[in-house]
Amino acid sequence: MYIGSHLSISKGFANAAEEAVEIGANTFQFFTRNPRGGKAKDIDSEDILKLKKIMKENNFGPLLAHAPYTLNLASYKEHVYDFAKMAFKDDLNRLEKIPCDLYNFHPGNHTGKGVEYGIDRISGILNEVITGNESTMVLLETMSGKGTEIGKTFEELKMIIDKVKYSELMGICLDTCHIYSAGYDIVNDLDNVLEKFDNIIGIDRLKAIHLNDSMKEFASNKDRHEKIGEGTLGLEALVNFINHPQIANIPILLETPNELAGYKKEIETLRSSYNK
Structure with missing residues (x-):
């Protein structure tokens, strides 16, 4: 079982890996750059x-890189779109x-232009940036x-994937x-x-899980994470x-929020409840 949490790399990747080991994790997620801005730290080879x-000694699974929240690949505003393209390309290069081969991002917000418009904008950047050699x-x-987010249905995610030339490099973080x-x-x-996910997208494209409880009710369209077992999903459902x-x-x-x-x-609770 590969399980971890979101950790800061402000003190370096090795420090984050050490923190992961301390909490019983064998993977972790990190922001590629300032999540509310655009600046990225220089990569230190040492x-x-x-x-x-650390990863080898502790049998780590795949790490997950998370794009900043400032990326909006669906935006109609050219300066926002250009920033998203620059940061996305730079992140893939970095x-x-x-040793991280999973890069997750929020698809984007069409801000009133419509889902089809937003999907065309998103796939446009993906086709311009992804070379197939990554x-x-x-x-x-x-x-x-919430709002004008794209990606609330499996169908919308599939529509994006279908428009990407090198779709073999596309997956889902659920x-x-x-x-x-x-x-x-x-x-x-x-x-x-x-089963619906498998029929629409394909279960083979499911590459990472964000395991979060929810502060809000079912079908609320609200994004408010809660601690495991303290929200409307509950511990039993998340263990299942x-x-x-x-x-x-x-x-x-x-x-x-921890x-x-x-x-x-x-992590201790989930490991003790894991049956594999």
């Missing part, structure tokens, strides 16, 4: 060597230097559907809070939700989720 050593799998994140808020009932109807055979061996990342001690407790 730091990366230390990271690789990830070739890091070692990184690009992941679309499932969204809750967020439990988001899909529950979007109207996919993983509490009472998990088998059917995953991670133990589902179609979720086996997929990296699980926590994005719950400090390190809280993540450690959640």
Whole structure:
């Protein structure tokens, strides 16, 4: 079972890996750059060597890089669109230097221009930036559907993938809070939700899990994460989720509102409830 949390790399990748080990994790997620801005730290080759050593010694699974929230690949505003294109391309180049082959991003907001327009804008950047030679799998994140978000349905995500030339490099990061808020009932109807995902997108494209409880009710279209077992999904449903055979061996990342001690407790709880 590969499980970890979101960790800061402000003190370096090796420091984040050490923190992961301290909380019982064997993977972690990190922002590629300032999540509310655009600046990225220089990559330190010595730091990366230390990271690789820690990962090898502790049998780490795949790491997950997360794009900043400032990226909006669906925007009609050219300066916003150009920034998204620049940062996306730069992130993919930087990830070739890091032992991380999963890159997750929020598809974007069409801001009133319509879903089809937004999907065309998103696929436009993906086709311009992805060369087919990358070692990184690009992941679309499932969204809750607040405002004009794209990606609240499996169909919308599939539409993006179908427009990408090198679609073999496209995958999905499934967020439990988001899909529950979007109207996919993983509490009472998990088998059917995953069957629907498989039929529309293909379960083979599911490459990472954001395991989060939700502060909001089912189908609320609100994106408010809660600690594991303290929200509307509940511990039982999340344990059933991670133990589902179609979720086996997929990296699980926590994005719950926690400090390190809280993540450690959640990881211990989930590991003790894991049946594989």
